[in-house]
Amino acid sequence: MKASQPLPSRPLQIALVDCNNFYVSCERVFRPDLKTTPLVVLSNNDGCAVSRSNEAKALGIRMGQPWFECNALAQEHGILALSSNYALYADLSNRVMSILSTYSPRCEVYSIDECFVDLTGTPKLKAVSYEMRERVMAWTGIPVCVGIGPTKTLAKLANHIAKKHPRSQGVFNYNDLSEEQQDKLLGQIDVAEVWGIGRRISARLAEHGIVTVQDLRTAHTPTLRAEFGVVVEKTQRELQGVACIDLQDMVPNKKQIVCSRSFGQTVTELAVLKDAMSTFVANACVKLRAQGSQAALIHVFLHTNRFRKDLPQYNPSLTVPLPQPTSDSLVVSRWADWLVARLFKPDYAYKKAGIMLGDITPAGQYQADWLEPAPATDTRLMTALDRLNARYGRGTVKVSTQGGHTGWQMRQERKSPNYTTQWEAVVGVG
DNA sequence: TCTCCGATTAGAC
């Protein structure tokens, strides 16, 4: 690959800043009284535990565990569960990311609670890392850990070490280790902790005697490539300090946009499915327009409850290419409506539905057609709709098929107030 | 036989 190139005189200093127990930490910013309460944030529909405080982890609540399995434990130990409040988490995330972006022009917001920051060339790196951590805490109330390494994969691993070892005080720089220290440290860490090595692959690696990170780093590369493919090979190179995964400064546009939800209750009526679908379409098209795109493919699907083995299952879907690409909610909605009606069969209890937009291209491009005139591209209605909903909140203006029927909305019985987006919630007015 | 394409798999968070 790049064997002939001279090694850089100094390694890159890639930092991975990761918020601790992010959703739970967000909730605690506005509820300091919950600082020591075992706390959990639930997934959509109040289904699974997706964020856990240290106290909740210590009590044995697993990541992704269905909440109904935890009822007895929660009762016994007074574990508090909250519905997820994405508006709040997105807002705090933006504040954290904007603080981090002052430390480097090269930042990649990797997820709602993680950011890669290229700190190569930063003087007094250790001191700066601690300062970054303290500043995020002081300005947002969110605790973070900082892991630094020569590649993204090693930065991730360093972050894991910073989180796990209190002695690190929340900052760990892999680049400070000698060769011997690296070997020893990686020999003590389970290979499953490595970014990109999930449950399946770690099980298969174990069959080859690859159990620790050091085992993977030193494994025979051609065999690894043959047995596990390019992804695992790249991961190995990254563990060896060779950067194979670039830092992505600019967020690429989505190639497909999905909007789907499980329902609060099962749904048996077509009208209710159509109502839900028009909400999904509206949300998907907002995302589409936000990135300045149009879609030429729509895919609609329905699902019965796959956990109810005693009930008949039916999981139909249909995909149609659109005659012209569009980002107009009304156009997409008409197609979705028609597709739902085609898929719908009575006598099934539907639990989930959704839409996927595909074949996404930049808006304004369309395939010239000898027979058809250019499509009408009046985007004023959708632009006005987006402005109103951005200004006054999602759902202020809807298309007519939305909101006529209820009975599908997700369960959110334990949601905190919208502290950062509604004054009433902060001031405490009813 | 090769190539394309949709479906499936695996992973992340």
Added chain:
DNA sequence: CTAACGGTCTAATCGGAGA
């Protein structure tokens, strides 16, 4: 009282259809 189990997204790989 019972039943109760998330949502997006990407890249790689697989496997069948058609050239």
